[in-house]
Amino acid sequence: MKRLKNFTLIAVIALVGFVACQPAVQENETNDNEKKERVTMKDLKGPHALGDLPYSHDALEPYIDKQTMEIHHGKHHQAYVNNLNNAIEGTDLADKNLEEIFKNMSQHPTAVRNNGGGHWNHTLFWEIMGPNGEGKPSGDLLQAIENRFTSFESFKEEFEKAALTRFGSGWAWLIVDDNGELQVTSTPNQDNPLMDVADMEGMPILGIDVWEHAYYLKYQNKRPEYVANFWNVINWDAVANNYEKVRK
């Protein structure tokens, strides 16, 4: 997905800028610079960084509460980023983008799968939500949904079923498969359909986190209520944007 590649690029530029601006580097002789830069980059703990939420923590109230957003983004997502950076540090995965890594996920360490997936999945999740969900897609995306699932309502049913029947922790997805078809699927834990370990592969354009940490403070055992309310916080423009990017 171009968006995440851009994100990685921005992160790298920011990192280079940050390193270049370190007084410790500037004040030292040239032959010490390389060593100092390495130390600085190690202190930053790797190439991946937690992005800002595209809205405030309380923006999704009353459907997703402020406290949940603070902990989910600031603690859970941050932990995936930190653990991912630790897992790839000093390996040849350190300068690869996540989507490249996912293609051969089965050949890489579990910590990269769990935390790389955790970082990528949550980044998508924040982006496809928003405070002014209009409740329904439009244009090409709506057309494609109606073609594939008969109606938007039938799509919602199938997506909710995937979200409710995922036993334990995981995600439900709307993806574009390799044939350009929309599909609903789900994955356990922090796997996603970009990984070669997934039952159904494709590019996610919409996803719902059904780990209990996504909803427990507000909904407790009532996952169905959380899933029903999810429709009120979807930013369909962002989903349509994802769909267009896959089709290009």
Added chain:
Amino acid sequence: MTHQLPELPYGKEALEPHISAKTLEFHYGKHHKTYVDKLNGLIPGTEFEDATLEEIVTKAEGGIFNNGAQVWNHTFFWESLSPNGGGKPEGELLEAIEKKFGSFEKFKEAFAKAATTLFGSGWAWLVLNQEGELDIVKESNAGNPLRSGKKPLLTCDVWEHAYYLDYQNRRPDYVDSFWKLVDWKKVATRMQP
């Protein structure tokens, strides 16, 4: 046969401050009960209609296994805890732990590591393996060591619903508190053949 939700062996506030009454209201009153209800809804007309819970745990697949094993696991978990728990084991159990892990502290470290590193939902277990030796195993989701011929002695539920209201993302803090509740006398009785 119809499976029943067993009574909680103590009051819902009995494990405070380590596990709150609110957590037990949901964990026992909603989650555990829902597993029982779903199991009872799934088994009619199947080969497991008249099976014992142990038979379901060891032989079933899919939804019947998931719900049946979660019924078994939760009952076993409640019975592993006590408001008068904590401290350390004695006698044969302590000796076996020291023999296998070096010391009780090292056992706790190893068990806590299993509980905190299990990724996603699941359970950490102290078991007797097929050779009759103590062992620590991690099981995802509804997993249960009976399926691989091991004998469960102690378990810690690390589904987020077990601790999220009290500890949120801080699973290690929950596991720390777990030690203050373990009923070691109960665990010792499970060692017996």
